[in-house]
Amino acid sequence: MSKLTDLPKRILIGRALHSNKLGETLLSKRIALPVFASDPLSSVAYAPGEVLLVLSVAGVSAYNFSPWIALAVVVLMFTVVASYRQNVHAYPSGGGDYEVANVNLGPKAGLTVASALLVDYVLTVAVSISSGIENLGSAVPFVIEHKTFSAVAVIILLTLMNLRGVKESGKLFAIPTYVFVGGVFVMIAWGAVRGLLMGETMKAPTADFTIHAEHQGLAGFALVFLLLRAFSSGCAALTGVEAISNGVPAFRKPKSRNAATTLALMGGLAVTMFCGIIALAMATDVRMAEHPATDLLKNGTPVGEGYTQNPVISQVAEAVFGNGSFLFIVLAAATALVLFLAANTAYNGFPLLGSILAQDRYLPRQLHTRGDRLAFSNGIVLLAAAAAILVYIYGADSTKLIQLYIVGVFVSFTLSQTGMVRHWNRLLAGETDPAKRRHMVRSRAINAFGAFFTGLVLVVVLITKFTHGAWVALLGMVIFYATMTAIRKHYDRVAEEIAAGDEPGDETVRPSRVHAIVLVSKIHKPTLRALAYSKLMRSDTLEALTISVDADETKALREEWQRRGIDVPLKVLDSPYREITRPVIDYVKRLRKESPRDVISVYIPEYVVGHWYEHLLHNQSALRLKGRLLFTPGVMVTSVPWQLDSSEAAKLRARKRAEWNAPGSVRRGPVTESKKEKAATKK
């Protein structure tokens, strides 16, 4: 089949990978880090700014709380990473939070996590792309001037890429991610050198601004609430941490250990970058306000609607590297690129989760099939449409979108960690080896703390963010939950309806004879083929059936039938009103009534065509007739295809489709492996 792959395509995206070779592309830690960490690492591009933004409500002086908030985020990050290291070891099958919650807490918890994750994927796209546009905009003003348009354009671009099935390659991820991480570290280091060693003062572009505090001198409960809100915003840095737990099968062996190491590495990088950026922001006097137009003052007057508040990372980079400097531009581009890659992560995760949910019959069964282009396409388009609508409604404002973001993440964190506690409880009940028990108890303690802490954060997020937008995310979760429950209920009802009884039932004994009917309109090759095939089947009786809509034509047909000596009796049904379907249905029903134990087998010659518009010109009556016939019990309908010359075109297209690579295959790893491990886990 590779012969069909044309040269330009091979040059552009490499030789098409046969699906059997998927097993060879396991990821080393060096590559796995960028593949899985683009999402969590990229969030340091917006999380520090969100903290400052919220604090600014109480005035610049409140910025002094930011190191404490950063510390809380770091502790939370360590907790979450430590917890997920347990997940990775316990569930190496790649089921992720959904599997953990489903197995340990029951299907309702699992479905809640699934709903949260689906909402989360939508928001990952919306937030990452909006933030990416804001970062790109600090270097390319055009983009920020047409913010919503640019963000939607990027969504469309990513969608088209994923619909075409661009293979996600490790290298594609590695370069921008490493450039981004390297750039941030260089910035932190260079900032430290300039500030601490050389004693230079670096000033952010907003350093001279003052902030109009909406609530000056906040204290007591109000202050605590504000600090909790700032912390909630900072928690945006934790989004995407759970991604690795879905991807364990894609790692090289020892899979779980490598995944755990990568997770720790990612956590370490994320907190260092997060704290470094906050520290630099404090050192360079970055000023950010929740409502910059009114609350950010330049020489005592508000900056007004025209002002664009650049992300904190770009302001810091400007202070450290200098505005328009090469490194500043590189960092801005890398930041934007990493954020877009983070969005792309959701394009892979959404169908993957969909396939797992389909396996559990919460989503249409066909989503289960790997590499099923149609299923993936639907998922991709759904994801993109939802994200684009959010981006449009919120004007691609990452700050507003982040309000919706964090609740879903912490729902799945909390339920997943609670599930892990149950997991260890169950294992402990059956384990006697003291060494293993000790290990399990330790793991349980870590997960319990994780569950408690993330649960606490979830409550904080819900309280502080509910009216700011978290309700939208909750609504989305409810919709997903309800839809999936309804689908499952439908499948269960059908499964019950069609379950085979244990004694030989109706279906196996009833029919006694087959009465075969070949539908004939004219004598041509398709008809002759259908007649030949039907004769081969040796049914008990065989007749040809034609609907007479024109007496002359029918007469001609009868004459040719005789002339050719076709040894099948030709039955003619009159249809003065030129209907095709009704006379046939009536005839079949009559036959069924006369001998209810017979099965009617109807042969329909069908044209196989190559272009969509040809479908409009052929087979319409046949298809409609078939649709009606299938409603009649005791009937089976056989299509005898005749391949028109033009069908070759469609055959080629179908073959190309079959070679299509579903997005996200890199991070999923080969199915055989994961299946085996899953089966092992189940025991």
Place this chain on the structure above:
Amino acid sequence: MSKLTDLPKRILIGRALHSNKLGETLLSKRIALPVFASDPLSSVAYAPGEVLLVLSVAGVSAYNFSPWIALAVVVLMFTVVASYRQNVHAYPSGGGDYEVANVNLGPKAGLTVASALLVDYVLTVAVSISSGIENLGSAVPFVIEHKTFSAVAVIILLTLMNLRGVKESGKLFAIPTYVFVGGVFVMIAWGAVRGLLMGETMKAPTADFTIHAEHQGLAGFALVFLLLRAFSSGCAALTGVEAISNGVPAFRKPKSRNAATTLALMGGLAVTMFCGIIALAMATDVRMAEHPATDLLKNGTPVGEGYTQNPVISQVAEAVFGNGSFLFIVLAAATALVLFLAANTAYNGFPLLGSILAQDRYLPRQLHTRGDRLAFSNGIVLLAAAAAILVYIYGADSTKLIQLYIVGVFVSFTLSQTGMVRHWNRLLAGETDPAKRRHMVRSRAINAFGAFFTGLVLVVVLITKFTHGAWVALLGMVIFYATMTAIRKHYDRVAEEIAAGDEPGDETVRPSRVHAIVLVSKIHKPTLRALAYSKLMRSDTLEALTISVDADETKALREEWQRRGIDVPLKVLDSPYREITRPVIDYVKRLRKESPRDVISVYIPEYVVGHWYEHLLHNQSALRLKGRLLFTPGVMVTSVPWQLDSSEAAKLRARKRAEWNAPGSVRRGPVTESKKEKAATKK
């Protein structure tokens, strides 16, 4: 089935008419006149105004030419009516202009007429509804203030009515048409009484206005051109005259004579009304201008954009009956209603012509089936969309739309009459009876004069209207013509490709054995039924085939297979990548390669569901697999249906659809009759 018809429906539209009873609803002349004449009679609502409008270009004095133009229109009307009386006698089958041109002048002329008629139907909807809105607007100002909106709303309403399949009843037509005709005659008579007998002066609302002549003192060639243009516009009164020639089969016997009488009656009514309105307009000093905003002066100053120029019929009615009087309102309402009925005529004619064209393979074959809801729906939506676009583009301005209208009508008039001349020539060649010959010669003379006169008008219309919009109509005709030619070419190519050779060919001898495969995913009732049916068919070999995507599930399947003692061997194909289609296709291809003379028969258990969304949840893999299998030669695919409980809902819907009455059945008459007559005509 009538039991299913619920009571409210029976009360509203009468007992559902079984299609076999269609023959009983033949039309008396009394009913046939309004059914067929709403289109031509309604055109007197706008045609007189169009004449005045064009003449106004040369100033009010040019209005004095209007009686001469009316005379020319009357002569033309008599010619056309006399000509079509010949058509009606010669072609009682209802084929109309298309059939006449096709039979006598060849397929290209036929297709040209068909294209012209299709464009004509679109314009009938656009013009009639726009004019209807203008007439309604003279009584209800709101409608005219939201002209385009109102016109599109009426189009949508008519479309929905026709999509639902409201039965066109004779009475529905009779009442508004007779009210309209009666109202116009009362108006003419009352105007004559008031003006001539009582010597009152009646003044139209625009009587005091003056007209700024765009070309004052036009003379010579320019004047002739203007008069010809005015005449072309007046020819709008002739649109729809040909409708009766399509509807002969719907008349009571003697069909042709009754149709001819109705035609004459209609012509007489139309010219009387046309001339009467022109005369009243002259008597009441109606002032109309092509560009009223600038050329219509009130006390010497232009009336401006805000002015609404009411149709001439409503101005005259205001002068005769008085503004806001009961009779004025009744006439305005009847006029609007008749115009909307005229538009509805096109909703019936379009699918009818489509079915005739489909019979000749210029349109998709399924349009041929009478009462095929899907086919009609497509035609109705196409017609409505095209008309709505025109209405939107031209702002529902009937004057502008009429510029496009007349060219199509005269194309079909001219070609049809030319065809009739050929028809008589052919008959004369074989006729010896002098009495009959004399009759034929007379008919030929009438048709020849008709062809000459309408051809002349066509040339005049083309010259005077081309730049005013006739080019749009011509473009539409070219598009229809090209599309239909392409479809015919496709069908011809396919017919050639599939034509059966005369000696017993490949199709009849090749296959020797049948290898049957039953696709199995789980053991449930649908699978058991498929197995039972396939066993009945006694193919040479039979095996069950399952795709293993999960080792555990496959194991369970194998065990249950043995436990139940199913005597069909179960073949398991591994599919580590959870694909269904590809392994099956590969397996079938392998079988075909091994024994190329065998036929593979694949049995697929299919769910029959009741709701559209259930389709999304079932059969998707089966359908896709089937689609791919049909591309492989030597394969037949049998669907073994399992009717889910929910399928009952769909069955009911399908039954309702079958009872649906296709629009236009009243004017078409029963098929059996027309078929017989057609067959007789062919001899």
